[in-house]
Amino acid sequence: MSDAHYGTVRHGSDPDQPPLDWFVEKRHGHSADASRRLIENRVDLFRDWLSDDLSWIIYEDDDDDTIAAKRDQWGDALPHERDVSWTTGGLRPQDLSIDHAHLYFQALSAYPNYRGSSELGNVKTIRQFYEFCLKRGHSWFTETGNPIELALDEGGDKIIGSTASRNPEIISVSDMSEYIRSFNHPLWEALTAFLAKTTARRGVTHNLDLQDIYLDHPACDWNTHQALRHKDRPFLYIPPEPEEGEYWNERNRLPKASNKTSVQRTIPIDTELRDLLVRWLAVHPGPLTSDTPLFVSLTDNWGQRIHPQTVQQRIRRHSEDLGYWYEAYDDDNINVHYFRHWATSVLDERLEATTNGSHATTTKLLRGDEEDTMDNYTHWSDARVERYLEVCPTFYG
Known part of the structure; x- marks a missing residue:
């Protein structure tokens, strides 16, 4: 040939x-x-x-x-x-x-x-x-x-080197509370609290629509995803990747601004995050319908689905202002991915996870760890939801 x-x-x-x-x-x-x-x-x-x-x-x-x-x-x-x-x-x-x-x-x-x-x-x-x-x-x-x-x-x-993961310094819950509250803006307070409570990645903040979230509030009456259809308390749905279908067409999602999970996730929403999201939605510039992006830009591309780069840049600027940015690639920088490490560490500690390197089952469900959450018997039972709500960090107490 x-x-x-x-x-x-x-x-x-x-x-x-x-x-x-x-x-x-x-x-x-x-x-x-x-x-x-x-x-x-x-x-x-x-x-x-x-x-x-x-x-x-x-x-x-x-x-x-x-x-x-x-x-x-x-x-x-x-x-x-x-x-x-x-x-x-x-x-x-x-x-x-x-x-x-x-x-x-x-x-x-x-x-x-x-x-x-x-x-x-x-x-x-x-x-x-x-x-x-x-x-x-x-x-x-x-x-x-x-x-x-x-x-x-x-x-x-x-041959191909160490697979050691990042090992960032985990700031205290009170310091994270100061970090989030000092945005003094309903969009960025809701978005960073969302990251710090759910372990979600940056791509999720871009790809979520209102149909992916049930808030149990009179003003939030849009049609929700079938995974949330029978929920009797606030819950979030994160698909493995942006879906298609009646509620998903032409939404300008970025399939590779990736949710980075191969399992479908549902995550309980505590009262504090529900209130922060409702406060943000009260000033959301778009119509509150099922196909509306949850987070949208209020600067460039006003009212359009927020871009991952926008999230990254805004959080970096805030970290620089508060002294949480050191140098490029420093594990201690508070960037978007830092919140996933932070939430995992705080929740594992509060759930008294084992010390053999594995996460608590509840944390695995939040993170979407495939090998540990594909079991049909590993799910959000009422007891597990209540336990998560007990240990979920709060920032406005």
Whole structure:
């Protein structure tokens, strides 16, 4: 097969691009701009590695002083300081073997600017590339399997660095109360209290519509999702991803401003959050109908569904103003994702979760941890709801 022929797929027309470009366009063409750029960067790095064009693994043109300085700064992170073969000889994606995949992992692990999460993110994207080609029946990949997946099964995960999670400093409930209340704005108080009580991610704040929330209030009489149909107290519904159907069409949701869960979640809403949301809805600029976004912008794109970047930027500015922002990538920064860590830690402590690294069952239900919440017998019983409402942090007492 010549390089000019890009292969065929059983499901759809012949791809008119090389497989890696085809994957980015077909699989991530509708992703948010930032997500797509991240995927493109990871694909470009893989492409450079395939063609022996990674500038950071060679320094043959450096003088002795520069090489010594690099060794002093990076130690054995420099590829030439390890007993590893860094050249592929030039590969096409369809020629990648399991052994080649291991070499790719080693190249990622040697990149001085990468840590475990960055390495894992790159591997995840390229694994998805092969998986996508296999599912679409691409003619170049029907017999090779997924070499990334196979290499991981053979211990490749031990090569690609630490999987250690973030370990932010968890501020006190009183400090979080001051943080939230000092917004002095019904939108941002409701939104940050929502994050701090539910463990929800940033994408959820963008994708929620009023039909996803039942507030048990006379002014909140819109039609709700069927998952909330029989609730007799305030509850929230978070789908795995934005849905389609009678109440979901043409709502400008961002499917990849992701809810990042593969399970459907319902979450009880305590009285304080219900009151904050009702206060926000009293000044909400849109009609209070089932297809109205819960959170909308009051600055740029006034009245439109709030964008994740808007949420990120506003919370960062507030954190900078209050002294909760340190430097880029600092775990202690109060950013949007910080609230998920904060809520998990506070609730686990109050629920007296075990110390073996696992979360309390109630916390798992909130977070949408798939492996722990798919059991039909793990659900929001009345007793579990009451227990959650007892331990849910309050900020306006």
